[in-house]
Amino acid sequence: xxxxxLEDGLLLATALFVLGFAGLVVRRNIIYVLxxxxxxxxxxxxxxxxxxxxxxxxxxxxxFLVILTMAAAEVAVGLALVLRFYRQFQTxxxxxxxxMRERA
Amino acid sequence: MDRALWLLPALxxxxxxxxxxxxxxxxxxxxxxxxxxxxxxxxxxxxLLAARFITSPxxxxxxxxxxxxxxxxxQLRVEAALRLDALSVVMVLVVxxxxxLIHLYSTAYMRDDAGYARFFAYMNLFVAAxxxxxxxxxLFFLFLGWEGVGLCSYLLIxxxxxxxxxxxxxxxxxxxxxxxxxxxxIGMFLLVSEFGTLHIATLLExxxxxxxxxxxxxxxxxxxxLGGALGKSGQLPLQVxxxxxMAGPTPVSALIHAATMVTAGVYLIARMNGIFxxxxxxxxxxxxxxxxxxLLAGACALAQRDIKxxxxxxxxxxxxxMFLALGVGAWSAALFxxxxxxxFKALLFMAAGAIIVALHHEQDMFHMGGLRKRLPLVFWTFLxxxxxxxxxxxxxxxxxxxxMILFEAGTSQLGSPALWVAGVIGAFITAxxxxxxxxxxxxxxxxxxxxGGTSPAMAVPLVVLAVATTLAGLLELPxxxxxxxxxxxxMEHTLPAAVLREASVRTELLVQIASGGIVLVxxxxxxxxxxxxxxxxxxxxxxxxxRLLEAGWGFDWLYARIxxxxxxxxARVNAGDALDGASTGVVRLAEGIAAGLRMLQxxxxxxxxxAAGAGTxxxxxxxxxx
Numbered sequence: 001x002x003x004x005x006l007e008d009g010l011l012l013a014t015a016l017f018v019l020g021f022a023g024l025v026v027r028r029n030i031i032y033v034l035x036x037x038x039x040x041x042x043x044x045x046x047x048x049x050x051x052x053x054x055x056x057x058x059x060x061x062x063x064f065l066v067i068l069t070m071a072a073a074e075v076a077v078g079l080a081l082v083l084r085f086y087r088q089f090q091t092x093x094x095x096x097x098x099x100m101r102e103r104a
Numbered sequence: 105m106d107r108a109l110w111l112l113p114a115l116x117x118x119x120x121x122x123x124x125x126x127x128x129x130x131x132x133x134x135x136x137x138x139x140x141x142x143x144x145x146x147x148x149x150x151x152l153l154a155a156r157f158i159t160s161p162x163x164x165x166x167x168x169x170x171x172x173x174x175x176x177x178x179q180l181r182v183e184a185a186l187r188l189d190a191l192s193v194v195m196v197l198v199v200x201x202x203x204x205l206i207h208l209y210s211t212a213y214m215r216d217d218a219g220y221a222r223f224f225a226y227m228n229l230f231v232a233a234x235x236x237x238x239x240x241x242x243l244f245f246l247f248l249g250w251e252g253v254g255l256c257s258y259l260l261i262x263x264x265x266x267x268x269x270x271x272x273x274x275x276x277x278x279x280x281x282x283x284x285x286x287x288x289x290i291g292m293f294l295l296v297s298e299f300g301t302l303h304i305a306t307l308l309e310x311x312x313x314x315x316x317x318x319x320x321x322x323x324x325x326x327x328x329x330l331g332g333a334l335g336k337s338g339q340l341p342l343q344v345x346x347x348x349x350m351a352g353p354t355p356v357s358a359l360i361h362a363a364t365m366v367t368a369g370v371y372l373i374a375r376m377n378g379i380f381x382x383x384x385x386x387x388x389x390x391x392x393x394x395x396x397x398x399l400l401a402g403a404c405a406l407a408q409r410d411i412k413x414x415x416x417x418x419x420x421x422x423x424x425x426m427f428l429a430l431g432v433g434a435w436s437a438a439l440f441x442x443x444x445x446x447x448f449k450a451l452l453f454m455a456a457g458a459i460i461v462a463l464h465h466e467q468d469m470f471h472m473g474g475l476r477k478r479l480p481l482v483f484w485t486f487l488x489x490x491x492x493x494x495x496x497x498x499x500x501x502x503x504x505x506x507x508m509i510l511f512e513a514g515t516s517q518l519g520s521p522a523l524w525v526a527g528v529i530g531a532f533i534t535a536x537x538x539x540x541x542x543x544x545x546x547x548x549x550x551x552x553x554x555x556g557g558t559s560p561a562m563a564v565p566l567v568v569l570a571v572a573t574t575l576a577g578l579l580e581l582p583x584x585x586x587x588x589x590x591x592x593x594x595m596e597h598t599l600p601a602a603v604l605r606e607a608s609v610r611t612e613l614l615v616q617i618a619s620g621g622i623v624l625v626x627x628x629x630x631x632x633x634x635x636x637x638x639x640x641x642x643x644x645x646x647x648x649x650x651r652l653l654e655a656g657w658g659f660d661w662l663y664a665r666i667x668x669x670x671x672x673x674x675a676r677v678n679a680g681d682a683l684d685g686a687s688t689g690v691v692r693l694a695e696g697i698a699a700g701l702r703m704l705q706x707x708x709x710x711x712x713x714x715a716a717g718a719g720t721x722x723x724x725x726x727x728x729x730x
Contacts, residue, residue, distance in 0.1 A: 021713075021717055024710070024713050025710050025713055025714045025717070026710075027710075028710070033709075033710075094708075094709045094710060095708060095709075095710070097707070097709065098706070098707030098708060099707065100707055
């Protein structure tokens with residue numbers, strides 16, 4: 001089994017993270033925003049796994065499991081919020097939720 | 105008995121405290137009992153004290169009761185003490201007895217008013233302050249009462265505060281009299297710096313030793329005291345507040361703006377007579393102010409439509425007579441006219457109030473008429489007051505007091521024939537406007553529905569004062585009519601007698617016949633002009649001159665132009681100056697920063713995420729590369 005070099009793995013993680021961040025900033029549909037957050041979490045998890053394999057330590061994979069659990073919890077809360085959001089605004093556009101802004 | 109002196113101001117003050125603290129919860133009957141009872145019991149104490157004072161004069165012709173010390177400094181010691189002498193006996197009797205009658209009258213006049221207890225609370229406070237003023241042994245204590253009556257005047261003119269006009273009239277009265285009070289305060293500072301005391305008797309004793317007669321400093325002190333007196337007594341040029349003060353309830357006009365407070369200036373000058381004697385120029389100024397005021401205000405009274413405003417201008421004019429008397433050194437004549445004026449003017453105001461109530465608060469004389477048969481009691485009492493006011497010969501107290509003033513104005517060393525002529529012309533005008541009132545209100549056709557009769561609480565004070573007004577003249581009979589100078593004899597230990605140049609009985613008789621004749625001519629002229637519609641009156645009414653007189657010679661207009669106008673313009677311009685810029689600049693800066701920061705809080709979730717990301721990148725950059 002060929003060992004993937006650390007730099008390549010980290011570059012992939014960075015690329016995933018940037019993609020996720022770009023999606024978070026650009027997307028207006030709240031489902032896609034949540035998905036972008038998931039991508040960013042997974043990018044972080046990938047960085048842990050790559051680093052763990054580089055030093056032959058299990059800590060990276062344990063960290064990934066923690067992130068996975070946390071992501072599951074986050075999605076559960078996030079989807080509940082999305083449901084409430086849709087009930088409230090009859091849309092999935094995040095920009096509709098601007099009622100707490102300063103009105104000029 | 106003399107120990108009871110402190111009760112005089114304390115009783116009304118206690119009445120005020122009870123009514124002010126518990127007035128809302130008290131039933132009307134209880135409020136009346138406390139309000140009237142406190143002043144009436146004060147009047148009883150005053151009568152007992154006065155009786156004792158007259159029957160067995162105390163040593164030094166004054167009773168002094170020390171109360172407490174205000175403050176004790178190395179340079180100045182001010183004590184609160186009450187002093188009862190001939191001058192304050194007269195003042196106290198008028199304030200308490202006339203005051204008690206007016207309080208009794210008020211129970212009927214204010215019967216349906218929502219602020220019943222509040223009214224009596226203010227009135228009691230006024231009586232307490234006025235008694236402090238006249239009994240004070242020290243100018244500082246006197247000033248306390250002086251400002252106290254000013255405050256009560258303000259509160260009572262603006263008693264019906266629902267109407268902004270009444271509030272404006274109250275503020276006007278307060279501010280204009282305050283101008284005079286500033287002069288009085290400066291005068292007191294001058295006296296403190298010169299003598300190191302404000303104790304009146306000490307001042308009067310030491311002034312002739314320290315100051316030469318006619319010296320500049322004595323003149324300055326006299327003029328400063330005069331300034332205070334002018335404001336309080338509504339004399340030229342500070343007379344503008346008094347006609348507007350009629351916005352208050354009629355009993356207030358009777359008590360404060362006719363009988364008592366407005367004569368505080370006369371009292372002050374009479375009390376400080378030793379200072380004024382040292383400044384003959386100031387006395388001449390007083391006489392000239394008095395003569396000018398009595399003529400100008402009398403002329404204004406001729407053109408008023410509102411019955412209370414006629415009486416207000418008449419009050420200014422009559423106080424002008426008192427100032428004329430003070431100015432020529434006829435001290436006790438001034439006080440005698442104060443005494444009779446308090447009686448007949450309170451009577452006239454209360455009678456006018458009874459008319460106003462009967463006509464549903466109609467005050468325009470041209471809407472009255474023919475009331476002689478509908479309100480007979482009011483007619484007869486008003487007539488008695490009018491006879492006294494117009495100084496109709498022999499009947500009515502006004503004749504005796506005014507005649508004393510006119511005679512001494514013409515013959516005293518400080519007097520002159522010109523002042524006498526001014527007084528006689530004033531007497532003619534007085535007769536004219538007084539009987540104009542009588543004819544317009546009580547004669548002619550009925551124009552207004554009359555509502556009810558005169559209630560007993562109104563009738564009793566009217567009758568009592570009508571009798572008192574008729575008999576008061578007996579206190580001072582001139583030499584031509586039996587020579588019984590009881591009043592001036594009573595005053596002689598407190599007030600110096602007038603120094604007369606020529607005082608033959610023949611002259612006095614001639615003077616009396618002349619002024620009496622002029623008054624009769626005035627009454628007959630009024631009869632010709634106003635008893636029936638007359639073409640002269642019709643031609644004059646609405647003319648430019650009549651409008652000028654109705655507006656009080658345009659003093660209000662003049663003051664608005666030369667004082668109030670420039671002042672408000674200056675204030676408006678000054679509002680935007682550089683100093684102000686510094687403080688407004690801070691405000692502007694804070695507002696600008698707030699506006700910038702507010703733009704960040706735009707409510708966009710994606711914007712916040714981007715900002716958080718950018719912040720993270722910046723933080724990493726700083727940690728790694730910096």
